[in-house]
Amino acid sequence: MTADVFEGLMAILQWKVLGFLAVGVLLGAIFGALPGLTATMGVAVLTPLTFWVSAEQGLAMLLGIYCGAIPAGGIPAILINVPGTPASIATAWDGYAFSQRGEAGLALGINALLSAVGQLTSVFFLAVAAFPIARFALRFGPAEYFGLALFGISLMAGVSGNRVIKGMLAGMLGLAVSMVGLDPMTAFPRFTFGSPAFLDGIAFVPVMIGLFGLTEVLAQISDRWGRIEDKPAKLGRIWPRRGEWKRMLPASLMGAGIGTAVGAVPAAGGDIGSVIAWEQARRISRRKEEFGKGSIEGLAASCTSSNAAVGGAMTTMLTLGIPGDAPSAVLIGALLIHGLQPGPLLFRDHQPFVFSIVFLMMIAAIVVMLIGLLGAKPLARALRIPNPWLWAGIILFGTVGSFALSNSIVDVWIMFAAGVVGFFLRKADVPLGPLVLGLILGPMMESNLRRALILNRGDWFETLTSSPIIIFFLVATVLSLALPLLRRSKEGAAGRADAADG
């Protein structure tokens, strides 16, 4: 293993790889700092640029974007109360109050420092926990993989808030799209409408560019057209004092733990992690009344947890092949393009590459912190770039990037169709996350279920109870779908009772 660690480190200690990482972090910081441009959008739109370079170089850039965008999302959250990425929602709750009382610089400094703490903690978790998880996952057979895929999709629907049915339908739509092309077992063409262009199936990356690029642009035009954003406030001091460090320590440690754990749950990313951590920090705080009004503990918890989710999400993605959040879903597509299949076999066959990822994320966390501390002022200035310029850039890069995938206009049309459909689904309050997960997990789910049925001579009961692992996944699937529905019906009953009393 030591040789693999060394090989992994050597593979990234090249000026080209480090250069790609630096460019990625910078681009990520810009994507995160500009409200409306998200980490997922950055990774999706810029993935095509990495086709022509080695896996290490390409992944260095994409990881840089991912690791750079999440902390930078806190910048507009603090300065103008508009979260740059969904993960920085809770950062705005306390961060903006810092700006209002003239301490924007301090909030930005805390954001930069604790983002690095969160990312480094979760990367440590990745380094320690990923190998045992992957070794355990090597025991999985087709039935267990089917159970895992089913559980992944159900979780995504479960975290869709009060939109469980819509979330499930979105997941089903993703599964339906994943069936286009040759049947994975018999190579029989399905839903190709007689066109050879669809025999290889619907390419994943153009769909992602459409869903997270074009959809986002159209939704922003609809939601924010003509709105005048606030001008960022003056910064002031950046470095926290010793007493402030003492107050932040418990909240940030808790945030790191919660963020990593929540990030590791499929589909639950930094947005959910930071909200949970903020709430927990409020519960244990002696100064509960300050939360939401510029609490340093609240800010510490949200900044750390939103970034700790990055390592958690990467752990699930690398070990099981299931994305922990939306950016890691796009990263799966990027890895596949470079001939690397995320999952336990990656840890058996490409160990040095896994260590390269760990080192890249560590370096990225430190670069991100430096950029956050030194580049706070220029990034704050980036908030003044008019939205129409960004929208035009995203549409253009998305279109050309989709074409670049395989020099095919079909991919561009797929991107456009995904963007338009995604826009209407979003407007109808349908979560897009389950759709992506269905698209990724569809082939895994179908081929493993059919393989398991063949192995058990078509006996469903035998297939679904063949091991404790599959039983665990099935029970977990039922619970993850039933609990939100039960919670909703309870809330509905409570609401009706209140209305009757009132």
Add this chain to the structure above:
Amino acid sequence: MKERKKIDAASLILCGGFLMLGSFLTISSFDLPSGTAGYPGAGFFPRALGITILMLSVILALQSLHGRMITEFRMDHSRVVAGVGALTLAYLLSWGAGLFALRTFVFILLLLRFLDQSWKTSVIVSAVLTGSVTLAFQFGLNLSLD
């Protein structure tokens, strides 16, 4: 007086779409080999999926009719959204006709003008964006875009 229940129209339209998808998958799956219980064919999964989508759509339709959860389908600035969509569509339709850089410059220029940017700004931003995409993809990555 008894209060009338609201109907969730947006979700009902969504249900219609998913009902169509479910029906399409179920019906089309009969044209695919079903296989046997011990060796499921290519039509097995689409049929199961189609039926599940149909069932979920019916549940969502019932919820929508009872007004359990009203979706606020707000389509603000629909003309601007439609305009941007139409311009992008026109750009895609023109793909392969003429010089990439010229087509792209015109597209971005029109898009920015449509989004209320001044002529001067539109020309500069279009030139910068077209130049960077052409440099990155056509010259940097050797991709033929014309």
